[in-house]
Amino acid sequence: MTLCELLGIRLPVIQAPMAGVQAGALALAVSRAGGLGSLPCAMLAPAAQREAVAALQAATTRPVNINFFCHRPPAPDDAAEQAWRARLAPFYRELGLDPSAMPAGGGRQPFDAAAAEMIEACRPRVVSFHFGLPEPGLLARVKATGARVMSSATTVAEARWLRDHGADLIIAQGLEAGGHRGHFLSPDLSLQAGTLALVPQIVRAVDRPVIAAGGIADAAGVAAAFALGAAGVQVGTAFLLCPEATTSAVHRQALREAPARGTALTTLFTGRPARGLMNRLMRELGPLDPAAPAFPTASTAIGPLRAAAEAAGSPEFSPLWAGQNTSGCREAPAAEVLAELACGVPPALLGAPA
Amino acid sequence: MTLCELLGIRLPVIQAPMAGVQAGALALAVSRAGGLGSLPCAMLAPAAQREAVAALQAATTRPVNINFFCHRPPAPDDAAEQAWRARLAPFYRELGLDPSAMPAGGGRQPFDAAAAEMIEACRPRVVSFHFGLPEPGLLARVKATGARVMSSATTVAEARWLRDHGADLIIAQGLEAGGHRGHFLSPDLSLQAGTLALVPQIVRAVDRPVIAAGGIADAAGVAAAFALGAAGVQVGTAFLLCPEATTSAVHRQALREAPARGTALTTLFTGRPARGLMNRLMRELGPLDPAAPAFPTASTAIGPLRAAAEAAGSPEFSPLWAGQNTSGCREAPAAEVLAELACGVPPALLGAPA
Numbered sequence: 168m169t170l171c172e173l174l175g176i177r178l179p180v181i182q183a184p185m186a187g188v189q190a191g192a193l194a195l196a197v198s199r200a201g202g203l204g205s206l207p208c209a210m211l212a213p214a215a216q217r218e219a220v221a222a223l224q225a226a227t228t229r230p231v232n233i234n235f236f237c238h239r240p241p242a243p244d245d246a247a248e249q250a251w252r253a254r255l256a257p258f259y260r261e262l263g264l265d266p267s268a269m270p271a272g273g274g275r276q277p278f279d280a281a282a283a284e285m286i287e288a289c290r291p292r293v294v295s296f297h298f299g300l301p302e303p304g305l306l307a308r309v310k311a312t313g314a315r316v317m318s319s320a321t322t323v324a325e326a327r328w329l330r331d332h333g334a335d336l337i338i339a340q341g342l343e344a345g346g347h348r349g350h351f352l353s354p355d356l357s358l359q360a361g362t363l364a365l366v367p368q369i370v371r372a373v374d375r376p377v378i379a380a381g382g383i384a385d386a387a388g389v390a391a392a393f394a395l396g397a398a399g400v401q402v403g404t405a406f407l408l409c410p411e412a413t414t415s416a417v418h419r420q421a422l423r424e425a426p427a428r429g430t431a432l433t434t435l436f437t438g439r440p441a442r443g444l445m446n447r448l449m450r451e452l453g454p455l456d457p458a459a460p461a462f463p464t465a466s467t468a469i470g471p472l473r474a475a476a477e478a479a480g481s482p483e484f485s486p487l488w489a490g491q492n493t494s495g496c497r498e499a500p501a502a503e504v505l506a507e508l509a510c511g512v513p514p515a516l517l518g519a520p521a
Numbered sequence: 522m523t524l525c526e527l528l529g530i531r532l533p534v535i536q537a538p539m540a541g542v543q544a545g546a547l548a549l550a551v552s553r554a555g556g557l558g559s560l561p562c563a564m565l566a567p568a569a570q571r572e573a574v575a576a577l578q579a580a581t582t583r584p585v586n587i588n589f590f591c592h593r594p595p596a597p598d599d600a601a602e603q604a605w606r607a608r609l610a611p612f613y614r615e616l617g618l619d620p621s622a623m624p625a626g627g628g629r630q631p632f633d634a635a636a637a638e639m640i641e642a643c644r645p646r647v648v649s650f651h652f653g654l655p656e657p658g659l660l661a662r663v664k665a666t667g668a669r670v671m672s673s674a675t676t677v678a679e680a681r682w683l684r685d686h687g688a689d690l691i692i693a694q695g696l697e698a699g700g701h702r703g704h705f706l707s708p709d710l711s712l713q714a715g716t717l718a719l720v721p722q723i724v725r726a727v728d729r730p731v732i733a734a735g736g737i738a739d740a741a742g743v744a745a746a747f748a749l750g751a752a753g754v755q756v757g758t759a760f761l762l763c764p765e766a767t768t769s770a771v772h773r774q775a776l777r778e779a780p781a782r783g784t785a786l787t788t789l790f791t792g793r794p795a796r797g798l799m800n801r802l803m804r805e806l807g808p809l810d811p812a813a814p815a816f817p818t819a820s821t822a823i824g825p826l827r828a829a830a831e832a833a834g835s836p837e838f839s840p841l842w843a844g845q846n847t848s849g850c851r852e853a854p855a856a857e858v859l860a861e862l863a864c865g866v867p868p869a870l871l872g873a874p875a
Binding site: 388492 | 696717725
């Protein structure tokens with residue numbers, strides 16, 4: 168069974184869920200054009216999640232992917248929080264903000280019972296998770312709806328774990344990928360590899376369809392992923408300049424300067440390593456500053472800095488999520504970007520026209 | 522013109538030159554089997570270079586690649602050397618070595634007039650350089666022999682520079698690759714990308730044959746590289762367990778444990794970032810310790826530590842060069858490893874049988 172048959176889509180290209188830079192419009196455009204659009208729910212409250220999914224499903228009967236984080240929120244750690252605030256205080260003062268008014272606390276919510284209830288009500292074709300899988304009871308509820316379940320593996324060991332714990336499809340997330348690393352077994356980044364190294368090893372290790380993600384930005388990259396044995400590809404960065412994305416103005420500008428900026432994995436913006444374009448905060452604190460507190464608490468104190476800098480037109484305190492290959496970014500409708508990527512799909516793996 | 526036609530080989534697979542873990546035997550085995558074997562000269566004195574090349578050429582009339590580093594040796598820096606010695610002193614004491622007897626000074630020699638003279642005498646089919654290209658006068662002497670000149674690019678900007686300065690073929694070295702990064706325009710690792718992201722961008726940017734390197738360990742990886750537009754591939758890690766390699770016993774053992782060790786880029790062993798399997802020195806100093814002095818001077822003081830640890834069967838103070846994809850390492854003759862890789866070459870790109 169091809170990925171297109173399995174998911175009911177025409178093009179085996181998944182638009183990567185990208186919390187913070189897209190909502191339903193991008194997912195809708197991709198699903199309407201024959202790919203699999205994805206709606207990220209990690210930064211939405213339960214009511215907003217339900218509303219966003221319902222709006223997307225009202226707009227199209229094509230399959231969509233609803234995406235959640237499934238981290239375990241950390242125990243409060245006052246010492247870590249204080250150390251982080253001390254690290255950020257000089258930047259607060261420089262930007263005219265009051266360090267004593269620095270917010271604290273959480274941010275992104277993991278998949279929970281309310282989300283499971285929403286999935287039971289909305290019954291999307293695909294549900295994907297980042298950072299592993301939810302606890303077995305919640306996952307069983309998702310699977311009972313008939314949704315196909317996907318999650319990301321950054322190592323062969325994680326791919327095997329996902330297969331053993333109920334994932335129907337496995338995203339092999341190479342180091343090139345933008346945004347959060349999906350690792351959940353070990354935080355050791357030295358165990359992770361680039362897409363070209365990772366995909367064939369996971370294909371050999373698990374008898375599940377493998378989706379290649381990371382560094383794929385054009386038809387040649389798509390063709391290479393299929394040569395590696397992938398059943399499909401997941402692409403995020405190439406959609407960041409599309410009008411359907413909600414990418415901020417400073418983020419869009421930074422993407423245009425991407426070859427000079429470069430990218431790095433950074434924990435500064437959320438507490439978990441995620442790939443973004445380099446900026447001043449990453450340079451000055453070091454992108455993997457050990458002072459950044461546990462995910463997702465690092466993000467809260469960054470918020471006011473980011474807002475103040477962006478108001479002044481500066482991307483230097485914002486998470487500028489992007490993968491290593493920004494060469495596919497085009498200010499063009501998502502359907503055009505998708506059509507270009509799809510030229511790399513082996514014809515035998517295309518789905519039936521809708 | 523295909524790469525095989527250009528270089529007179531049957532299989533468009535180049536065995537990566539790997540100073541320290543191979544000499545002529547590996548190059549000979551690969552060239553005899555139809556690929557392009559490579560002889561690394563960076564750690565050989567001029568007389569030894571000439572002897573090694575002559576021996577290789579006496580053993581085969583097939584094309585071979587003779588490889589050199591072309592760094593600029595750094596000015597002596599006593600303060601940096603002292604700081605480095607202080608960092609290493611506790612390890613010296615732990616291993617029963619005398620820190621006051623720590624050696625100092627250089628190591629690897631760059632391509633020079635003596636090497637150019639040797640190339641003029643031996644006339645190899647291919648000469649490759651790492652860290653850019655030699656100064657124009659020396660490069661002109663190499664090109665005047667008719668040798669095809671290759672060098673590594675880690676960014677699109679470096680690929681353009683190499684094209685503009687006389688390289689006939691460009692190796693697109695993705696971040697997955699083992700051993701030294703070949704960068705020469707900027708030391709900023711954040712500008713570098715994985716193979717899948719890098720190759721198509723370089724293929725588009727320069728009208729030269731592009732060799733994909735980094736993370737390629739099996740036929741699927743080879744096929745993917747050609748899908749990305751490469752004219753050939755360069756593979757190193759997959760040959761490390763071959764009997765023809767001189768890989769040390771501790772290095773071989775570490776390669777068998779590779780999935781658990783992981784890899785990282787480290788400056789500890791030479792002063793330049795190079796990818797190797799993680800070990801204790803990398804963990805305890807941090808793999809990119811700013812105290813490591815400029816290439817190649819860091820290596821000298823490491824030597825006794827490494828020798829003492831290896832004598833005790835420990836890989837924890839040795840450079841364990843390896844790429845991110847060790848899944849292709851097999852204790853099999855190089856010709857077998859090569860034949861397996863070559864299954865991924867599109868038939869139209871194979872050369873004529875010898």
